Amino acid sequence: MLNKFPLWKNLMVIVILAVATLYALPNIYGEDYAVQISASRNATVDTQTLGTVEQTLEDIAIQPKGVVLEEGQILVRVNSDAEQLQARDALLRALGTNYIVALNLAPATPDWLADIGGTPMKLGLDLRGGVHFLMEVDMAEATRKIQDQMRDTVRGELREERIRSTSIRRDESDVVVQLRTDEDYAAAESYLNNRYPGYTLLEDEATRTLRLRMTEAKLKETQDYAISQNVTILRNRVNELGVAEPVVQRQGADRIVVQLPGVQDTARAKEILGATATLEFRMVDDENSVYEAEQGRVPFGSELFPNRNGGNTLLKEDVILTGDHIVNATSGFDENQRPQVSISLDGAGGDKMSLATRDNVGKPMATLFIEFKATGERDENDRIIFERNAEVINVATIQSRLGNNFRITGINSQQEAQNLALLLRAGALIAPIQIVEERTLGPSLGKENIELGTQAIIWGFLLVVIFMVIYYKKFGLVANLALTANLVLIIGVMSMIPGATLTLPGMAGIVLTVGMAVDANVLIFERIREEIKAKRSPQQAIHHGYDSAFSTIMDANVTTLIVAIILFAIGTGPVKGFAVTLAIGIITSMFTAIVGTRAVINAVWGGKRIDKLSV
């Protein structure tokens, strides 16, 4: 029988639509104003914290919509944005600097939907308000630093080998060694050849010059390292900002994107992103009692610092070395398979370290981590006051005189070694960063954009729907059903894909899809009309109409899809958002316009004798 769908096809259409509807649902519940509390380093969020939070809210007479402890975070939902600010400030004061208290908008998705993974679409910064920074890492500086260190290493090693050189210098990205005699040249050549992984040796016997040049691989490794180091540091600093759902991501070869939804005060954001955490190595004062110092009797020439893991340590005031001399720090294992951290210093750092440790073998040395944290207090200009926060993160006994490269052993766990390496690296940026793009959108403009975009979608949709009914009658109604289903599908798919973000151009993409999605149905219906004119029976007309329009629809949509993919691959930010909705819209519209309408038409008109079609 003509124009009957097998049961599985009908079921498929129903199931796909049902799933899409289910996942599109969270978008209609809106969002609650919320405050999100998470632990900064040495604190945990537990039921005790929960108690403090509830007590604090009671003290300032705020009735929260809900307070939930989940995955080490507390989410407090409140009724208005005024309450949200009030609650944030109060909680910041009550919890102190060990916790991150951030403003957030929490989706008001009902539990049963959230349980099956339903979340609303992610909104882009242009719809939500917030700051977008694009930062560029100074790669030339990164290579320069590495090569400076290389120069110092070569200088030291040649001196030890008693090979005399006229000069050892850095020339662009090469290290150039100029030798005095032919003998020295030969000795240096055989010593340096294949000695350093990642470097090739270029020889020039006539001028007695040796050049150490970075291989491409090493250069790339250096740059990757510079980027990932910056990403790590920025991520740490962004956490200090107390922003919910921040994005810190590498983009391309030398860029980093930072997105801070909801942040308005860009001046402050820049201040913190630019603020440096620093490291200091100091000798431990083990001649005086920590207990005495804790009672307030700190001996002259020493300072008392808290340990990260509790307790205090008394340190000498003299700083052996600051963190900016650290070139690299990696975690690994020593000969006995115990966790360790290897540290590389630059030349000047190595000299200082060597000098300071010469007379202190067997004594403990401490690593002090210093950073700036928001306190929750505000000064007269309503700016948040930052507090210098110093902690001892490691104490290790000096085993021998240290140089450019040394390691800290005796660390309890691999996790701790990794953390220490990360903190050591955080103290020293090998390459500075610069903001090359900044976009800040106020919250009111974001709301306005959502409203305008929604209006445009609704009106565009209505206009098309009315036109289709007038022009194609009942078949027009079927096309409208497909169009509605298509909108639901787009929203459902956008909500399901974790990386998809709705932007203003994305909304424009949806509007455009609404206009173009009926194209497939127009093609089919025009074909059906032609078939009817050619005196085919209604059932034959439907069958042939769909069949002959199919390849046209495919070709037309594939070419448009090509354009969407190119837009996605090459575009950034808002353009990408447009490309995503366009591509999703093309695919879903093919499904609804071809399979969806056919299912309805088959169900209504298929498989029975009819004389006339309402098309």
Add this chain to the structure above:
Amino acid sequence: MHEIIKTDKTLPFMRFRFGAWVLSAVLVIASIVSLSVNQLNWGLDFTGGTVIEVGYENSADLPAIRDTLDTNGFGGAVVQNFGTQQDVLIRIEPQEGVKAQELGNQILSLLRQSSEGQVEMRRIEFVGPQVGDELTEQGGLAMLTALLCILVYIALRFEWRLALGAVGALAHDVILTLGLFSFLGLEFDLTVLAALLAVIGYSINDTVVVCDRIRENFRKYHKYTAQETIDGALTDTMSRTVITSLTTILVLLALFFLGGQLIHGFATALLFGVIIGTYSSIYIASSLAFALGVSREDLMPPEIEKEGEDLEPLP
């Protein structure tokens, strides 16, 4: 049955192709002249610089704002209303030796000091010059890649003459839309670039439908000349072409009037592009293919048709 056009008779599209060519040639030349004389009003995304959008409680006093900026050393700033009387847009070109990253916040606090009422920060955008240069390059690259991919796809699926016709039509649409933007001095930003690519997407959609019909009719009707076949295909697809354009234009009108300032350029480019794209898919794509000498033999399926293929297989 409502019908846009009665399709009983074949409309003689190709007869008017010379007129269309002259029209298109004039428009393309005018666009190129305008592009070289007026050039494009490149937006912030491409030039780099700083844009600050602020909202005042009452109508903003533009001369006063200019004065404030002038006296504080921001003489080159362009100050204008944006959408409403309360909204003000300030644009500053990238300057040598000025820390552009700080500029936005400086100007904002300057405006806040000099104004009595509230000044709301709506938007600050800063784009470094190097980013702008890259975007221009990427944009051009995207456009060329899109055209090339489409050329290859259509050449494979159809035939090279139709592919050339289609891509010629697309280039025509892009040039005219660029020409319009340059002629009217509308700002060309990243969203307009996206719109331009969407125009390519839309126009190719239209062109493919026409090409498909041309191929089908060549295979189906053996007694007609190439001109008659193309005319027939255009007539057959005419009502579809018009209806789809109409629905698309309807939604674009909604976007144009309701979408807000930020999306205005995007809607303008698409609106114009869709109208031009509809015209070009009828006149430019097919008449170019016709001029290149597309014929029935070029479009026959690779294998020999089986006898009785047109008949419906028994159910």
